[in-house]
Amino acid sequence: MRCLLSAILVVVTFCGFTPQQKPGLGSVTLAIDLRFSGEPLVLGRYLCHSAHQDSLSIDVWRFYISAVEFKNNGVVRFTESNSYHLVDAELSNSQTFVIHGVPIGDYDAICFNIGTDSLTNVSGAMGGDLDPTLGMYWAWNTGYINCKIEGRSNACKTLHHAFEFHLGGYMPPNQTVRKLQLPVEHLRVVEDSTAPLRITSDLFSFFSHIRLDTTNKVMIPSRVAAQLADNFAKTFTVQ
Amino acid sequence: MDFPKINRTVVVAGIFFVIIAFKGTEPILVVPAGWPKPAYDVAKNPLTTAGVALGRQLFYDPLLSSDTTISCASCHLQATGFAHVDHQLSHGIFGRIGKRNAPGLMNLAWSTSFMWDGGVNHLDMQPINPITSPDEMNETMGNVVKKLNNSPKYRKLFNQAFGDSLVTGQKVLLSLSQFVLTLQSYNARYDRYVRKEPGADLTIQELNGHRIFRLHCNTCHTEPLFTNHGFANNGLPVDTGLMDIGRMSITQKPSDSLKFKVPTLRNIQFTFPYMHDGRFKKLLDVVNHYTNGIQSSNTLDRQLQQPIVLTHEEKIDLVAFLRTLTDRDFLFDPRFSFPRE
Numbered sequence: 001m002r003c004l005l006s007a008i009l010v011v012v013t014f015c016g017f018t019p020q021q022k023p024g025l026g027s028v029t030l031a032i033d034l035r036f037s038g039e040p041l042v043l044g045r046y047l048c049h050s051a052h053q054d055s056l057s058i059d060v061w062r063f064y065i066s067a068v069e070f071k072n073n074g075v076v077r078f079t080e081s082n083s084y085h086l087v088d089a090e091l092s093n094s095q096t097f098v099i100h101g102v103p104i105g106d107y108d109a110i111c112f113n114i115g116t117d118s119l120t121n122v123s124g125a126m127g128g129d130l131d132p133t134l135g136m137y138w139a140w141n142t143g144y145i146n147c148k149i150e151g152r153s154n155a156c157k158t159l160h161h162a163f164e165f166h167l168g169g170y171m172p173p174n175q176t177v178r179k180l181q182l183p184v185e186h187l188r189v190v191e192d193s194t195a196p197l198r199i200t201s202d203l204f205s206f207f208s209h210i211r212l213d214t215t216n217k218v219m220i221p222s223r224v225a226a227q228l229a230d231n232f233a234k235t236f237t238v239q
Numbered sequence: 240m241d242f243p244k245i246n247r248t249v250v251v252a253g254i255f256f257v258i259i260a261f262k263g264t265e266p267i268l269v270v271p272a273g274w275p276k277p278a279y280d281v282a283k284n285p286l287t288t289a290g291v292a293l294g295r296q297l298f299y300d301p302l303l304s305s306d307t308t309i310s311c312a313s314c315h316l317q318a319t320g321f322a323h324v325d326h327q328l329s330h331g332i333f334g335r336i337g338k339r340n341a342p343g344l345m346n347l348a349w350s351t352s353f354m355w356d357g358g359v360n361h362l363d364m365q366p367i368n369p370i371t372s373p374d375e376m377n378e379t380m381g382n383v384v385k386k387l388n389n390s391p392k393y394r395k396l397f398n399q400a401f402g403d404s405l406v407t408g409q410k411v412l413l414s415l416s417q418f419v420l421t422l423q424s425y426n427a428r429y430d431r432y433v434r435k436e437p438g439a440d441l442t443i444q445e446l447n448g449h450r451i452f453r454l455h456c457n458t459c460h461t462e463p464l465f466t467n468h469g470f471a472n473n474g475l476p477v478d479t480g481l482m483d484i485g486r487m488s489i490t491q492k493p494s495d496s497l498k499f500k501v502p503t504l505r506n507i508q509f510t511f512p513y514m515h516d517g518r519f520k521k522l523l524d525v526v527n528h529y530t531n532g533i534q535s536s537n538t539l540d541r542q543l544q545q546p547i548v549l550t551h552e553e554k555i556d557l558v559a560f561l562r563t564l565t566d567r568d569f570l571f572d573p574r575f576s577f578p579r580e
Contacts, residue, residue: 124283124363125412132367133380133408139367141358141489222491 026104026189028070029196031096032087033239034061037204043089049153051208056153056163058203061089062136063147063232064115064129067179068099070187071109078102084116086129086136098194107187110197114233115146115177121170141220143168146176147232149203155212163212167229169221176225178233185238201235266291266417268348271425273433274463277348279362279420284413286420289399294418295578296396297411303383304376311369311415314341317575320506321345321422338374338481340517342502343510345424345569351468355499355515358489362419363412380408387411424505424569425463432563433463441563447553448560455529455547459501459540465564470498471540474533478516485515496538508565522558530554 034041036058037049046057065087068080080099088094116130121143125132136145145168152161169176182199189195209231218225266286268277284290297303301310315321323341339355353359359368369375370383387393387406398404400414431439441449452460461467470486477483477497486495499515513519519528530547533539549557569575 122360124361125409125416127407127409131408132364132412133384135381137364137367139359139364139371140354142360142364220491 024104024191025101026191027194028099028102028187028189029096029194030068030099031196031198032065033198033200034087034089034095035200035202035204038202041089041203049204049207051204052155052211054153054155054207054212056151056155056207056212058089058149058151060148060150061203063087064136064144065112066116066120067111067113069111070102070107071111071181072105072107076111077105077107082128083112084120084129086134102189104189104191107184107189109181109183110187110199110238111179111181113177113179114236115168115229116144116170117177118170118175120144138166138168143170143221146229149206149232153212153216156216157213158216163216165218165228167218167225167232169225171221174221174223174226176221176229178229180233180236182236182238198239200237200239202237203235206231206235264288266421268420269423269425271430271463274425275349278351279348279416281348281420284363284416286417287400289396290401290414290417291421292578293396293400294414294416295575296393297415298418299577302386302390303370303378305378305382309376311366312577314369314375315344317572318509318570319343320424320510320570322510324509324511338483339515340512343506344419345422345505346464346503347422348420349464349468352500356485356489357470357500363416366412366415380411383411384408422569422575424566426568427505427564427566429560429563430463430566442559444556444559445563446560448556448558449563451549451553451557452560455549456504458542460504465504466501469501470495471501472497472499472536472538473529474535474539474543475514475518475528476532476534478518481516483515494538497536498538504561505564506566506569508562509570522561523554526554526557 036047041058041061043061044057044059046055048055063086065085066083068083068085069076070078078101080101085097086094120126120130130144132139136148137143138145145166147165147167149163149165149167151163153163154161156163167176184197187195187197206228210228215224218228265288268279268281268286270277298311298315301307301313303310314323316324318324320343322343342355347353347362350362353362353365354368359365367380370378370380384406387397393406394404397406397410397414401410428439428441432441459467459469459471459473472485475497484496486498486500487493489495507513507522511517511520511522513522513525519525526549529543530549533543533546535544
């Protein structure tokens with residue numbers, strides 16, 4: 001019995017002492033702030049879009065962030081492995097994630113993809129945030145939906161005034177993945193601790209570029225999807 | 240100086256594989272002599288006895304449909320090369336009729352795209368289509384996963400196959416692929432003839448059919464897989480009811496209008512009816528299409544723009560050759576049939 005107890009004690013002690021990170025490494029907690037016109041986004045609530053005098057509400061907003069990298073002085077110093085994060089406006093815990101194993105030091109830029117790259121799209125069944133059960137996958141014309149934005153607006157003369165943007169497609173010339181590099185200030189990673197980094201996406205500008213009366217349904221890889229992907233990429237900023 | 244080391248590894252690996260194949264314990268993807276390299280990377284989804292057994296259970300289980308009436312095997316029957324016999328367009332849930340004819344399933348490790356329009360880029364992803372199509376199994380992937388997670392039998396099978404009893408969409412798809420990859424056909428009379436096995440000669444009629452085949456058909460239905468995995472417009476008049484534009488619906492390119500994937504002709508004797516919409520019942524009807532029925536259009540394949548002229552005897556010989564592609568080992572292999580516990 002004493003033997004068992006001390007064995008448990010040893011295990012517990014070891015677990016307790018196992019450092020979360022290897023020496024020389026820390027982590028970054030990335031928070032994605034979803035907004036509309038500067039305000040935190042509330043799904044289903046009517047919002048006013050002054051650019052076109054439209055009122056609209058957003059019911060679904062989900063997108064992939066992948067291939068996260070941190071740079072300093074133009075040099076990539078860290079690349080997250082297996083880097084796929086599905087951000088969902090409905091799930092607050094999907095809007096914050098920790099990036100582990102980042103070497104300690106200062107960084108001046110973050111790079112990431114909005115969406116998934118072409119290799120990911122042709123690699124068969126994947127798991128985690130890429131699991132095809134998550135509804136971000138097209139079956140008949142295979143590939144990931146990089147970004148889904150659905151809602152309603154009085155400007156749409158569609159059934160229930162609905163608009164649906166499913167932005168995807170990995171084949172040239174209409175690829176929809178977008179690589180972003182955003183400058184960051186004072187991102188210092190310290191051993192054994194986590195540095196916060198907040199990125200904002202504000203959909204107001206996305207809708208400023210669309211006339212919802214004419215563009216309200218994009219469901220296949222196409223030129224329009226690629227243009228909307230450009231617009232969506234422009235909604236991201238670092239605070 | 241590294242070579243001897245590599246050789247030794249290869250030899251050891253070779254012996255290892257022979258032992259495995261001999262004992263028949265783990266299933267393997269067979270690459271017959273003279274065949275190209277498979278497109279499917281089995282290193283990423285290694286075939287295991289438990290994985291294939293699980294995929295086979297799923298393939299035959301109507302649990303995958305919303306009202307548990309339809310399984311993969313409802314449309315893909317072993318005895319007909321896993322095609323949907325006698326149905327021009329596949330029949331799904333509530334007797335609903337789909338848009339296209341269910342093709343045979345065989346040697347899919349070599350395919351570079353799936354479906355008649357090639358819209359699916361990877362074998363793993365194909366099953367999402369029938370499972371979620373309202374005309375086929377009318378189910379959601381999420382619900383399939385939920386039903387499987389609620390089944391003690393499946394929890395156990397997933398644990399055996401993946402070392403973890405939690406069912407995920409990825410594991411469902413990987414195990415279905417494992418089973419479908421084992422559906423290999425390479426023991427037709429034609430194959431035995433090519434391998435020069437004793438007593439495996441073709442008749443004079445069949446040999447003449449082979450000659451005609453190489454002259455008129457082989458550029459698209461290329462040996463040994465009997466497809467070049469490309470897309471072509473083979474001159475079928477458009478069915479105005481279905482208005483199926485084929486490959487163009489995927490690529491949006493007018494130059495792909497009315498092009499469909501070149502299907503394999505292995506086991507073609509049993510995979511009737513023929514073509515993407517199942518319009519022909521008999522092989523002779525197909526041959527008559529190529530000689531007399533070609534419809535001209537902007538995208539008609541170059542090769543078919545010159546008429547194919549065949550005598551009645553030559554047509555019969557060609558059909559006789561196509562029948563040598565029937566592989567009874569495949570059609571009756573007990574490893575592919577309905578799994579009985």
